[in-house]
Amino acid sequence: MATLVSTTLDAIPQIRTALRATFAGGVTRPIQWRQNQLYQLARMAHDERDAICDALQKDLGKPKTEVLAAEVGVVIKRALKSAEKLPQWAKPEHPEVPARQKLWKPTLYKAPKGTVLIISPWNYPMILSFQPLIGAIAAGCTAVLKPSELVPTFSQLLADIVPKYLDPNAFRVVNGYVPETTKLLDLQWDHIFYTGNGKVARIIASAAAKHLTPMTLELGGKSPVIIDSTCDIDLAAKRILWGKCNNAGQASLIHCQDLFKCRTGLIGVSFWQICVSPDYVLVQREKQDELVKAFEKHYNAFFPEGALDSPMFGSIVSDLHHKRLTSLLTRTKGEVVLHGRVDPARRRMEPTIVKDVADGDSLLEEELFGPILPIVPVDSLKHAIDFVNARSHPLVLYAFSENESVKQQLVKETQSGNIVFNDTFQQLAVDDLPFGGVGESGYGSQVMKYTYEAFSYLRSSIDMPKEAEPELAKRYLPRSEEAVKA
Numbered sequence: 296m297a298t299l300v301s302t303t304l305d306a307i308p309q310i311r312t313a314l315r316a317t318f319a320g321g322v323t324r325p326i327q328w329r330q331n332q333l334y335q336l337a338r339m340a341h342d343e344r345d346a347i348c349d350a351l352q353k354d355l356g357k358p359k360t361e362v363l364a365a366e367v368g369v370v371i372k373r374a375l376k377s378a379e380k381l382p383q384w385a386k387p388e389h390p391e392v393p394a395r396q397k398l399w400k401p402t403l404y405k406a407p408k409g410t411v412l413i414i415s416p417w418n419y420p421m422i423l424s425f426q427p428l429i430g431a432i433a434a435g436c437t438a439v440l441k442p443s444e445l446v447p448t449f450s451q452l453l454a455d456i457v458p459k460y461l462d463p464n465a466f467r468v469v470n471g472y473v474p475e476t477t478k479l480l481d482l483q484w485d486h487i488f489y490t491g492n493g494k495v496a497r498i499i500a501s502a503a504a505k506h507l508t509p510m511t512l513e514l515g516g517k518s519p520v521i522i523d524s525t526c527d528i529d530l531a532a533k534r535i536l537w538g539k540c541n542n543a544g545q546a547s548l549i550h551c552q553d554l555f556k557c558r559t560g561l562i563g564v565s566f567w568q569i570c571v572s573p574d575y576v577l578v579q580r581e582k583q584d585e586l587v588k589a590f591e592k593h594y595n596a597f598f599p600e601g602a603l604d605s606p607m608f609g610s611i612v613s614d615l616h617h618k619r620l621t622s623l624l625t626r627t628k629g630e631v632v633l634h635g636r637v638d639p640a641r642r643r644m645e646p647t648i649v650k651d652v653a654d655g656d657s658l659l660e661e662e663l664f665g666p667i668l669p670i671v672p673v674d675s676l677k678h679a680i681d682f683v684n685a686r687s688h689p690l691v692l693y694a695f696s697e698n699e700s701v702k703q704q705l706v707k708e709t710q711s712g713n714i715v716f717n718d719t720f721q722q723l724a725v726d727d728l729p730f731g732g733v734g735e736s737g738y739g740s741q742v743m744k745y746t747y748e749a750f751s752y753l754r755s756s757i758d759m760p761k762e763a764e765p766e767l768a769k770r771y772l773p774r775s776e777e778a779v780k781a
């Protein structure tokens with residue numbers, strides 16, 4: 296792995312001061328300037344795609360096609376689309392008011408929050424760094440981007456290329472480890488957008504609270520899959536495994552093909568390291584074995600030679616995470632039915648399916664973030680709902696059912712950031728749906744307009760004309776009793 300050059304601690308407050316001065320100077324206000332920066336960001340992703348792919352290959356073993364489809368392509372598409380939609384998003388709104396207040400010109404301005412901090416994780420470092428940045432640019436903010444130290448080659452690359460494309464007076468990359476992030480968090484920001492785990496989120500939220508800084512927290516957690524007995528089990532198994540295995544939504548893939556003519560057949564997978572990955576499956580007890588067989592069938596079809604040496608997916612990010620996963624497996628009381636081979640030296644681990652997992656098992660303790668899929672047998676839909684509700688609110692609840700009333704019951708009786716029926720993962724391909732969590736899976740949301748809104752605030756305004764004076768006369772002092780009654 297490459298060495299990451301940390302930003303010096305002394306430079307960090309100076310960077311924030313410079314960005315605040317740029318914001319105060321009004322440089323970021325014109326819509327055209329923001330559009331220009333978004334075009335530049337898209338250009339950077341396009342022109343530097345080979346370097347980006349090489350960096351993520353080095354850091355995460357991610358195949359090039361996966362990076363192009365799931366990260367580079369999505370960044371280009373969303374930067375360009377945001378530039379196109381921006382004039383519409385930024386337009387002041389005039390709310391419906393009673394007739395007599397129309398004269399007051401009530402207006403909602405979409406105002407940039409100011410100088411913001413974006414802290415991103417390692418698992419999808421490109422999209423999770425630039426999706427927030429696209430929103431910050433669109434909103435007219437200046438920003439510091441702090442990418443993850445766990446992907447040093449990529450984070451170093453960002454520090455090198457971002458200033459070549461974006462205005463360095465408005466957007467800066469700060470690199471480093473905990474001391475550098477802690478230094479950033481000592482300072483006051485106008486918004487902090489953090490994507491990562493809940494433990495660090497608590498550190499960041501405490502630091503933000505000192506300055507009353509508003510936040511977006513995009514966190515993780517265990518996303519369950521409920522299999523209702525009315526569904527087609529074979530198809531459900533295929534779609535769950537695909538969701539575990541494929542990190543490219545159709546839309547971004549198609550777009551990428553247009554952009555780079557990459558081949559669909561080579562889309563790679565790094566399924567275990569995404570926040571929306573199906574984490575465990577709840578299935579009616581009598582359907583469990585049918586489900587296991589269906590998983591085996593589709594696994595063999597997806598990976599005829601097994602997944603260990605397949606170029607179709609990457610490695611576990613670090614030795615620590617590899618050890619954590621193997622330790623979870625050694626402690627499970629469930630029955631391993633599809634045993635993934637492991638190669639610790641290369642941090643590889645094949646998909647592993649474990650059945651008969653019960654409450655209290657090691658595999659149900661924390662977000663797996665790895666290629667392990669526990670199956671928990673349940674006695675009824677109510678049992679599955681109670682199981683989900685007894686835990687922290689998931690980022691995503693997946694459910695497979697052909698029964699509309701079951702779907703509505705799940706909508707009403709559970710809570711999660713997203714609820715997805717009869718597929719996995721595909722929700723990420725819809726640019727117009729907000730993505731975010733609830734409870735322990737975070738707060739606030741992102742994607743396109745919703746990221747723009749995260750970095751903006753609604754500034755209410757009225758503009759009272761002279762002509763309103765007769766109507767306002769009765770408010771002035773001294774007030775007569777008649778005026779008060781009127």
Ligand code: NAD
Nearest residue numbers: 415416417442443444473476491492495513514515516570
């Ligand atoms: P990570 O270890 O890269 O950490 C994320 C960021 O936190 C990094 O920039 C890192 O520098 C910073 N950080 C780490 N320790 C810190 C500390 N002590 N003080 C201040 N900052 C610190 O990534 P991670 O947290 O392992 O990411 C994986 C988690 O993120 C999973 O839980 C996953 O579900 C979640 N996730 C959520 C989303 C989403 O959109 N909701 C997307 C991706 C990942």
